[in-house]
Amino acid sequence: MAKKRIGFGIFLILFCTIAYIMTYSIPQRVQMEVSAAFFPRVVLIALAVSALLVIIGGLKEYRLEKVQIKKEEKGEFHYKLLVLSLINCLGYGILLKPLGFVFTSSVFLILQMWLMTADITKKIFIRNTILSITVVVALYVLFTTVFYVPLP
Known part of the structure; x- marks a missing residue:
């Protein structure tokens, strides 16, 4: 399970990076103080930070799994x-x-x-x-x- 969390966190960070780069293609309106890309960028940064926390939690769990060798029941x-x-x-x-x-x-x-x-x-x-x-x-x-x- 820890490897899945780490993999998911890495995938999420890659997704956030690509999506963040894509926000530069959002058209800008001159009248607005904040551009239309502002909120998506904030959300993507928050998501990337969350993904980093998932990776850290996965690494901690992976270390615990190594120390305590236990049998996992695999669900279908x-x-x-x-x-x-x-x-x-x-x-x-x-x-x-x-x-x-x-x-x-x-x-x-x-x-x-x-x-x-x-x-x-x-x-x-x-x-x-x-x-x-x-x-x-x-x-x-x-x-x-x-x-x-x-x-x-």
Whole structure:
């Protein structure tokens, strides 16, 4: 598990680096005090710091695993879940522009939470649906009214 955390942290830092470089292609508006690229850069820096913390935690865990040789129970890998998640991500990317941010993001989050929840009940599904819609609407309001960043 420690190696997976370290690998994920490295992947996340590489992703943040590439995405940060891509923020320089965001068009600048002359009237604004803060450019449209400001908030994505802040988020990417915070994500990179979080990834660094994941790597540090993974290294600590790896040292503990070396000291205490223990048998790990290996759970079965759910390929079906992986494929469905990838299809969900692909559908999100394709439908984002034609259907808009609020609807597509809400549906994406609802489906992803449904996929990731092992024992889903009606109560959990309703809670996840309300949470998904609330988060997406809050992000939309934040970006459009506070940061003046238009979302699709």
